[in-house]
Amino acid sequence: MIRTLKIARAEVVRTVLLTIRYPIEFFVGLGIMYSIFMGLFLGARALVQDPKVLAASLDGFVISYLMWFFVISAMNRLAFHIQMEAQMGVLEQIYLNYPNMLVLLLVRSVVDFFESLAVVIVLLLLIMVTTGRWLAISLTNLGEVLLLVALTVAGIYGFGLIFAGLALMFKRIGQIGSITQFAFFLLAYLPIEQTTGWLQVALYSLPLTLGIRLLKSVVVGHESVFTEANLALLAVLALNSAAYLLIGSLVFRLCERKSRIDGRLGQY
Amino acid sequence: MLTTTDNPPAFRLEGLAKTFYPIIPWHRHRAVEAVKDVTLTVPRGCIFSLLGPNGAGKTTTIKMIARLVDPTEGRVVFYDRNGSELRRRPALGAVLEGSRNLYWRLSPLENLYYFGELKGLPLAQIRREAEELLQMFDLAEKARGSTQTLSRGMQQKVAVAVALLGSPDVLLLDEPTLGLDVESSRLIQRRLRQMVEEQGKTIVLTTHQMELAARVADRIGIIHHGRLIAEDSLPNLTAFFQRQDYELLLPLGEWEKLAPEVSRLQLDADATAGKGETRVTFHLDSHEGFYRLVERMRAQNIAFSNFRQVTPSLEDIFIEITRHYQDDGGGAA
Numbered sequence: 348m349i350r351t352l353k354i355a356r357a358e359v360v361r362t363v364l365l366t367i368r369y370p371i372e373f374f375v376g377l378g379i380m381y382s383i384f385m386g387l388f389l390g391a392r393a394l395v396q397d398p399k400v401l402a403a404s405l406d407g408f409v410i411s412y413l414m415w416f417f418v419i420s421a422m423n424r425l426a427f428h429i430q431m432e433a434q435m436g437v438l439e440q441i442y443l444n445y446p447n448m449l450v451l452l453l454v455r456s457v458v459d460f461f462e463s464l465a466v467v468i469v470l471l472l473l474i475m476v477t478t479g480r481w482l483a484i485s486l487t488n489l490g491e492v493l494l495l496v497a498l499t500v501a502g503i504y505g506f507g508l509i510f511a512g513l514a515l516m517f518k519r520i521g522q523i524g525s526i527t528q529f530a531f532f533l534l535a536y537l538p539i540e541q542t543t544g545w546l547q548v549a550l551y552s553l554p555l556t557l558g559i560r561l562l563k564s565v566v567v568g569h570e571s572v573f574t575e576a577n578l579a580l581l582a583v584l585a586l587n588s589a590a591y592l593l594i595g596s597l598v599f600r601l602c603e604r605k606s607r608i609d610g611r612l613g614q615y
Numbered sequence: 616m617l618t619t620t621d622n623p624p625a626f627r628l629e630g631l632a633k634t635f636y637p638i639i640p641w642h643r644h645r646a647v648e649a650v651k652d653v654t655l656t657v658p659r660g661c662i663f664s665l666l667g668p669n670g671a672g673k674t675t676t677i678k679m680i681a682r683l684v685d686p687t688e689g690r691v692v693f694y695d696r697n698g699s700e701l702r703r704r705p706a707l708g709a710v711l712e713g714s715r716n717l718y719w720r721l722s723p724l725e726n727l728y729y730f731g732e733l734k735g736l737p738l739a740q741i742r743r744e745a746e747e748l749l750q751m752f753d754l755a756e757k758a759r760g761s762t763q764t765l766s767r768g769m770q771q772k773v774a775v776a777v778a779l780l781g782s783p784d785v786l787l788l789d790e791p792t793l794g795l796d797v798e799s800s801r802l803i804q805r806r807l808r809q810m811v812e813e814q815g816k817t818i819v820l821t822t823h824q825m826e827l828a829a830r831v832a833d834r835i836g837i838i839h840h841g842r843l844i845a846e847d848s849l850p851n852l853t854a855f856f857q858r859q860d861y862e863l864l865l866p867l868g869e870w871e872k873l874a875p876e877v878s879r880l881q882l883d884a885d886a887t888a889g890k891g892e893t894r895v896t897f898h899l900d901s902h903e904g905f906y907r908l909v910e911r912m913r914a915q916n917i918a919f920s921n922f923r924q925v926t927p928s929l930e931d932i933f934i935e936i937t938r939h940y941q942d943d944g945g946g947a948a
Contacts, residue, residue: 350735357732361721368720436715439683440777443709444733446682451733516638610635610649610675610684613711 354451358458366462377466381473384412388478405480406567411535412474413467414499414559418531420463421503423524425452426510433518439613449599452511456504460497482566491565491572495584499558502588503531505595506554512602516611535559554591557584622658623698625785625817626680630654630689633675633841649675651841652689657834659696659784660815662807664822664832666933672841673821674711677787680819681709693785706734708778709787716774719763723754723773726762727780734781741780748776751806768799775803779810786810788820792827804831829929837936844940852932859899860925864892869917876911880904892920 366373391408432438445451475481484492506527513520534555540563542550551557561580564570572581606612633650636643650672657663665673678684680691682704693701710716717726724745731741749755752772757765762773771791778786788807792800808831810816822828828835829849836846845852865873870886870893877884883898899905912919927935 353732353735357729360725361718361729364725365718365720435719437718439678439681439711440709440716440730441733442683443681443707443711444730445735604685607683607685609638610633610678612683613678 351450351454354445355454355458358451358454362458362462373466377469380416380466380470384409384470384474385477387412388474405478406482407563408536409471409474409478409480409482410562410566411559413471414496414555414562415532415535416467416470417460417463417496417500418503418535418555419528420459420466421456421500421507422510422527422531423507424459425455425504425507426514426520426524428452428455429511429514430518430520433514433613436613442612448603449508449596452508452599453504456507460500460504463500464496484566488565488571492562495558495562495565495572495581498581498584498588499555499562502554502558502591505588505591505593508592508595508599512599515599515606516602516609518611531555551580551583552587554587557587622660623696624656624694625659626691626693627656628653628676628680628689628691631676631679631686631691632688633672633679633684634687649841650679650686653838653841653843654689655836655843655846657817657819659694659817660811661833662811662818662820662831663834663836664820664828665836665838666822666825666828666929667838668823671823671838673823673838674789675841676838677709677789677819677821678711681707681711681787683711696784705785706781706783707785707787708780708783709789710771710774710778710791711787711789717762717770717777719761719770721762722759723749723762723765723776724758726773726777730777731780736781744780744782745776748779752776753802766799768795771795772799772803775806782814784816786816786818788818790822790824791820792822792824800827807831825928825930825933835929837933839937839940842940845936849929852929853927859897859901859905860927861897861899861905862921862923862925863895863897863919864921865895865917865919866892869893869919870895872915873912873917876915877908880907880911882908896925 388405388408391404395404429438432441441451442448471482510520510524510527513523531554534553537550537556539547539550539556539560551560557580561572561577561584564577565572570577572578631650631653632648635647635649637645653672653676665676667673675684679686682691691704693705695701695705717723718729721729727745727748728738728741731745732738736744745758746755749758752775754769754772754776757769762770765773775788775791778788786807791807792803795803804827807818807820811818811833820827820832832849834846834848835852837844847855867888870888873895874886877897882904884895885898886893886895897904897908899908911917
């Protein structure tokens with residue numbers, strides 16, 4: 348445990364130092380996400396003439412969009428780390444010093460989550476100032492919002508681990524990442540609450556959908572996540588994310604083993 | 616230099632083999648046998664050089680020792696200082712990609728801290744060791760600048776310093792001085808020798824630079840087409856391949872007097888005319904040929920400026936061994 352905390356400290360320091368030294372990348376990323384949102388927002392405003400309808404759907408739209416940002420970040424970052432480190436030649440050095448790469452990636456996931464959270468807060472403020480629509484996030488429901496975001500994103504990190512494993516084996520997997528991002532974009536905007544029966548169960552079992560549904564209940568519907576109905580859904584969300592994280596970990600381990608056999612760990 | 620054969624083993628490779636199969640299953644016929652049945656004991660407290668041309672299997676062997684590549688067959692056994700077999704691989708230091716083993720956007724000091732934390736070292740120890748290592752490699756003044764701005768030699772020294780953090784008993788270095796200027800290369804060589812002699816570390820270095828291996832290695836393993844074809848100390852390898860070759864330097868005009876005698880004695884000789892002298896190399900079968908040659912020279916009153924027995928260089932030995940190996944169709948020397 349102490350070793351893991353030391354690694355977390357090292358990762359935080361490394362992430363902060365590299366972010367400071369690559370400021371352009373950080374601000375360009377923020378700018379792109381903001382521009383995409385504004386494009387979507389202005390497009391929606393042109394299509395939906397009634398300001399009341401637009402205002403009613405905007406909160407849910409913002410939540411879905413920000414969660415999609417988390418998805419992009421969670422899925423790409425782990426694979427990006429592996430790809431860059433293999434390219435730089437650092438990957439083997441990391442394996443030599445700390446052979447348990449899965450734990451290292453999980454630590455990185457936590458660090459990345461907080462980094463993404465900081466970006467999302469800035470992005471959210473920019474969006475709220477621009478649109479003039481303020482989401483109902485207060486100190487009273489902030490804990491619930493963070494809990495839901497963390498649980499939802501944990502499942503996405505399962506996919507991040509799968510991509511990291513593929514990056515370990517094939518190194519360049521950018522195209523697969525791009526296609527998956529769009530698939531998740533669709534998932535983020537699926538009207539899950541309008542479905543019933545088996546279709547709803549099937550949709551709940553997908554990553555992201557249930558988390559967004561609960562977030563909308565808390566932020567837009569002003570419900571508590573700890574009501575009886577929502578608690579059951581929260582438990583399903585936790586199990587769902589744990590399952591994706593476990594599958595991701597297993598796939599990563601398999602890819603790692605295959606890479607060691609094929610001698611591909613440090614190859615680029 | 617240490618007498619390494621009496622030292623207890625640091626680790627042993629037992630029948631180590633590696634075949635790389637293409638990732639596409641129906642391309643399995645294109646499999647590459649990179650390392651074939653390598654068995655080798657590396658003694659503690661020595662510099663062991665794995666010598667071979669590019670593509671011989673040196674890097675794959677060193678990566679199997681580091682557990683970055685899984686062997687197809689065989690295993691690597693590590694021993695503690697008492698010679699008992701260890702169950703787990705001990706901490707190793709390694710530089711496998713040279714200067715590429717670092718985060719270039721971080722400073723040397725930040726790299727040392729990051730990898731020190733990954734190794735699980737306490738911060739106080741990292742601080743102390745980082746200071747010592749930066750001093751040792753003359754990097755103290757560059758400790759806080761970006762690694763990217765350092766020269767290749769300096770980056771390589773930082774990579775070696777990172778590998779030395781935590782004072783691992785075994786250090787694996789893949790082509791550690793490749794592409795370095797003479798000064799940086801010499802400094803690294805001096806430091807490696809110092810670590811072996813003062814701290815009893817075991818260093819395995821792969822190289823295709825004969826002069827580097829000859830200068831620093833206590834023991835040399837020659838690897839060719841994935842097979843370890845010779846392994847011994849340099850003096851033993853030299854003695855084994857010592858032939859009755861003699862080099863004679865003659866003033867101009869003397870070779871013309873000696874040549875008929877050489878022909879009469881049926882000696883194998885190559886003569887090369889140089890500036891003001893002729894260099895003659897004799898490949899003799901025995902000492903007897905040498906004595907008869909000297910007698911004829913004395914009888915003919917032939918003057919000479921130098922006469923010496925030729926000691927084979929590591930390069931000569933390497934060529935000889937690999938030639939023998941190819942002639943024998945792959946049998947070990």
